[in-house]
Amino acid sequence: MSSPTTKRQKNAASDLTSLTDDLVREYQQNGFLVFRNFFSSDEVEAIKNEMSRVIDEWYVEFDKTGEEGADWEEVVNRDPLVRQGKLKPLDRLHSVRRLFRISVNLHFFKQIASHPKMLAISKQLLGDDVKLLQSMALLKPPGTAEKKWHQDNAYFRLIPNHLLAFWIALDEADVENGCMHIVPKSHNHGVDDHSSPDDDHVVYSLTNLPEKDKIVSVPLSPGDALLFHGELQHYTPSNNSIRMRRAIQMHYASGQCKPTVCPKDGEEKGSEGLQQEGPTHFDCAPCIEPKFWYYRKAELLVSGHDYGGEHI
Template sequence: MGKFYTPKSKQRDDRYLVSVEQYKQYHRDGFLIVRGLLDSSQVAELYELAEEKRLSQLDPSKQADKNNSDPLKEEFAAATRIHMLSRVNAAAERGMLNPRIIDVTEALIGPDVYALQSMLFLNPPGKGGQGWHQDSCYIRTHPDTLVGAWIALEEVDEENGCLWVVPGSNHEPVYPPEGMGGGNVHALDAFADLHGVENVSHLDDQVNTLSKVVESYPPPIPVPMSAGDVLFFDSHLFHRSYPNRTTDRYRRAYVCHYCNARSSVPWDHDGFEGDSGNYRQILARGCTTHPYAEPAFGTEVYLTDEEEASGSVAMMGMDNGMMMPMGMKKE
């Protein structure tokens, strides 16, 4: 017999409950801003981590390489963005597995949630920024359920490099960059007119051909945020940021990615693109039939107790000849 699946997480006093309007807005526009989702102590821990990394890793003497065709390589070289701190740092793991962030993620794409990736952005004056792109171009999941959570660690505005988004572009397919390997989001040859794009993420719109698709929409909008605000955004959403134009402000942010834990993930961040990288992904909420990792630093997660949340399903006949499911307790 089949089973009912009635997901149920442990209750908490500070659980964030998503409204129906928020759910609708996210799926309509491709993003949702939850103001003040993280409290001051949670923001402070991540901000202190950002400061520690800034002081120990960032070399302000490094200048832009004008001959570099890939601006992201410069950002990595200058250590203005640091990937996967959650695998080596307890505070970073706590940030990625913050239960209130998972509460929202669970409502939007759950009930089962993998925590996949963490990125710490510093964006000092004159640096940072990333051209138009779609996150599912880089992290593929099957089914395609990827979502990002962008956590502001300080005031973020147009001057120091806030995100810009194209509302409604989440309904677009993922435009495959020419020459990028590692599989596709969509079935090959499923579209009659899905064309490839070049130089995705490049800051120059004349070079980044995804900008031509962006031009078919109303003007993009900026997303100013305050410390503790979290922007959740669909992985198909066109989004970008510009370099920090200030002379005395940073733009510190912590960005994490999640997907439904029923998805296969042929990715583990460390260069592996194979049958499955699921065993490297932390199960943050619900349950899954795939392999998964546990938090390396013991951060608490709230998983579904399958024995309590499911039972057998049988079918019973009705007087009109139709069949309906009938719940039966497992003995």
């Protein structure tokens, strides 16, 4: 089996205020950019401390009630094997795989969502009207499984596909402990077929895996950032090390985007009649995908005008 190419070239970002024309063209062509020192060491430590605080406070309530809560996916998401009693974690931090919708639930991360660097780049690439679509803190403790190959807009299904994400490393992230892997230029041909053989959103992923010689690994140091288009194919392998791998991921989209749903899915209201330019690959026959098109309104307006109605 051939090893993936490693993306080592990085753009210094300690004083970044905007992208050069060359970087904009590189992003548009390849679907991603890598920045070194995007967040300072103080910012990285503050984020890790806040993540630990949130998890500790969540466990205070969990110890009282023994219940995950009415919506267990909101904020603290423990590893499914931990929830099922099939895995005993090293400690409480190692029991959690994700903090979800953090910017809408936690003031600290609401401030992070409007970080000057992320906001400036998002406005430059998406326009003045920008919403934070989704925010997550990701934890990949030692021994945890891969996140399968996918495209983010396979979940969101926004039209137009004007969305992007920042993946910011909080620990050293490498191939051994599950750094990001991407397929450059894969954002140029729309959303490819996704499926879930086990009828489980956790394994909802690309039906056809990318060719190995097209895969690029993206190792990052704490504070480095991967910026990528919302339709770039990506995944993270299992953490085969004894090290934790933490990151935050912020999805931004143009405020003029609208969600759409498969026309066969009559239970959800979508933006009917909208046409996406280029291929769509919406898998309408058989109708497997729509149940995984979970969609919530954008978390925050971070710049410009809120269009309301069917817009995000």
